[in-house]
């Protein structure tokens with residue numbers, strides 16, 4: 001069986017097992033989605049959003065890019081954020097990075113990877129702002145992990161500074177923005193304790 005045929009066979013088995021447990025599962029989802037969470041994570045294949053937090057289809061809206069960046073000029077990310085908050089009315093936005101992120105590592109090593117170098121300038125900007133914390137880490141791996149953490153904190157703060165989040169808070173809509181980091185080595189998520197649930201200065 002080819003790699004691609006394997007995926008299609010897996011899909012048929014997955015669909016059958018869910019329908020066996022709950023024949024109404026897919027028809028219900030087809031009518032509407034009502035997720036409570038928006039996940040903004042890294043595109044890394046080792047960090048599958050729904051799977052690591054045990055959520056089924058329909059329970060989490062997901063946006064992923066290299067190094068879980070939230071850039072104020074990124075229409076793609078902003079559109080996902082606006083739709084999730086304004087239309088789907090998610091209660092939580094989770095920015096989840098991960099230790100050992102290849103994008104963050106490329107920045108720390110000053111290594112060129114191609115077009116993505118330009119995207120990763122956003123992570124380099126975070127490094128510049130948090131150079132003391134990153135440089136204090138004793139090894140290259142530790143510097144990468146420190147910058148992974150700083151990047152999550154910075155990108156979660158970027159979510160909280162969007163007009164989308166600010167407008168939601170201004171109209172009294174419940175919304176919390178969280179910064180998490182995932183360990184590739186143990187499969188565990190750590191909360192970085194930077195949750196924001198109201199506009200700065202209110």
Ligand code: CO
Pocket residue numbers: 042043044066067068098100101102103104
């Ligand atoms: Co990554």
